[in-house]
Amino acid sequence: MKYRRVFTIVIDSFGIGAMDNARQYGDEGADTLGHIDEHMEIFSIPNLMSLGLGRIHPVIHAPSPEKIVGYCARMNEASTGKDTMTGHWELMGLKITQPFLTFTETGFPLELIEALERETGHKVIGNRAASGTAILDELGEEHIKTGAMIVYTSADSVLQIAASEESFGLNELYRCCEIARSLTMKAQWKVGRVIARPFVGKKRGEFVRTANRHDYALKPFGPTVLNVLKDRGYDVISIGKINDIFAGEGITKALRSKSSAHGMEQTIGSMDEDFSGLCFVNLVDFDALWGHRRNPVGYGQELERFDEKLGIVLEKLKDDDLLMITADHGNDPTFKGTDHTKEMVPLLLYSPSMKGSRRLEDTHTFACVGATIADNFSAAMPEGTIGESLLGDLV
Known part of the structure; x- marks a missing residue:
């Protein structure tokens, strides 16, 4: 074991340029970081820059750092798809060859909607691809008046149910989502996640989604690095929606976050704990x-807020800690539509004990993250997984 604790932070959707096969997804020319940078007059991300972000992608409006530390690389995705579960599962070793089902163009089949209405006892309204905030403005008042569930999807493989915490009730929303998850285990309806989307407010323009979101994800189709670490007695702490994405598999302690800022505060808090293993963090607000919502300036400002808290993380890192910062896909806020974008993602690696600093070769898979973690703890990658360790490059 080279590092006793590994902190892996996923900046959800932080792409750094289109992959070679982006055209197959309609994403040629996507560049989340590059297009955010174009919209920022001054881009204050000194800590990300000090970790080598500018080595793997030009950042024109961020001042150059006095010193660059650690190692950096661009990672390509080996899996088919560009969604949350595909990206995270690959980070921990699983390659997805069959994309998860989506219902973006058609909405969900009538047979599924009828079954959902019958088993929950609630009518369904919506049933189409929509922005979560836009559909609340459109249907929120009708939902409160009638008790009908707002069901919608997106470009992801998701079935989302929005309901008022005040009139419908959080427990009832969770119950209905559990029913939806059970129904969507059928092969012809098998979405990657069912998501509870609670909100508060009484009328159009005042509806606000709350932090009580809950994802009901499929279990990974095989063991991941998380399972291996847990089975070997290491701690696997999840922060944010990591526990939901992996359906609790391989997790020893789960913390839910109210926001990306809260997630970073939880990460900073975990650094004061005496544990041995992995702290795995997802920061969802970026996405x-x-x-x-196609807001490049808002995205850039969120990165600046993250960078401030990253400074605290860097100060608290111990010599036997390893920090890994990465992403799960792209979501270019200047691109057409509202979908994720097929992009490379960054990998920034740093420990105070490192003596070297350089850019590594591009990787052909996100799974080098999980492989590096497994290698650090002298654990074999699970059978059927992919990825090669970068540990030997970190000196």
Whole structure:
């Protein structure tokens, strides 16, 4: 064991340029970081820059750092798809060859909607691809008046149910989502996630989604690096929606976050704990609040807020800690539509004990993250997984 604790932070949707096969997804020319940078007059991300972000992608409006530390690389995705589960599962070793089902163009089949209405006892309204905030403005008042569930999807493989915490009730929303998850285990309806989307407010223009979101994800189709670490007695702490993405598999302690800022505060808090293993963090606001809503300045400002807290993380790192910062896909806030974008993602690696600093070769898979973690703890990668360790490059 070279590092006793590994902190892996996923900046959800932080792409750094289109992959070679982006054209197959309609994403040629996408560049989340590059297009955010174009919209920022001054881009204050000194800590990300000091970790080598500018070595793997030009950042014109961020001042150059006095010193660059650690190692950096661009990672390509080996899996088919560009969604949350595909990206995270590959980070921990699983290659997805069959993309998860989506219902973006058609909405969900009538047979599924009828079954959902019958088993929950609630009518369904919506049933189409939509922005979560836009559909609340459109249907929120009707939902409160009638008790009908707002069901919608997106470009992801998701079935989302929005309901008022005040009139419908959080427990009832969770119950209905559990029913939806059970129904969508059928092969012809098998979405990657069912998501509970609670909100508060009484009328159009005042509806606000709350932090009580809950994802009901499929279990990974095989063991991941998380399972291996847990089985070997190491701690696997999840922060944010990591626990949901992996359906609890391989997790020893789960913390839910109210926001990306809260997630970073939880990460900073975990650094004061005496544990041995992995702290795995997802920061979802970059994707949900700014990428999907096509707000490049908002995304850039969220990165600046993250960078401030990253400074605290860097100060608290111990010599036997390893920090890994990466992403799960792109979501270019200047691109057409509101979908994720097929992009490379960054990998920034740093420990205070490192003596070297350089750019590594581009990787052909995100799974080098999980492989590096497994190698650090002298654990074999699970059978059927992919990825090669970078540990030997970190000196």
